[in-house]
Amino acid sequence: MSAKCFSCGIAARLADNNLECIKYKFVISNAIAAGKADCYYFIEPQFEDDEPLTPQQNLMLKECELASRSMRGPV
Structure with missing residues (x-):
């Protein structure tokens, strides 16, 4: 279970x-998690006031x- 998922x-x-x-x-399984190693939406679980966000x-x-990244670039 070392996969990012x-x-x-x-x-x-x-x-x-x-x-x-x-x-x-x-549903996340070992086979699916191995294929999603470079998932664009991976995020570490975030906390606010020592409570995990949903x-x-x-x-x-x-x-x-991701939306803010797409707004960057040459003007």
Whole structure:
């Protein structure tokens, strides 16, 4: 379980103790995690006031970060 998906901030824990990527809507397995080693949406779990943010909040942070990157460039 050293693949990035298992430690990603947008991986939500399901009722059957599996993880689901909330961006791409798939259950994370070892085979899938190996193929997603360079995922564009990987984010370390973020904390606010020593409380972990929800996967949805982490996804919003990452999407804002990616959107701000696309606005950079020559003028």
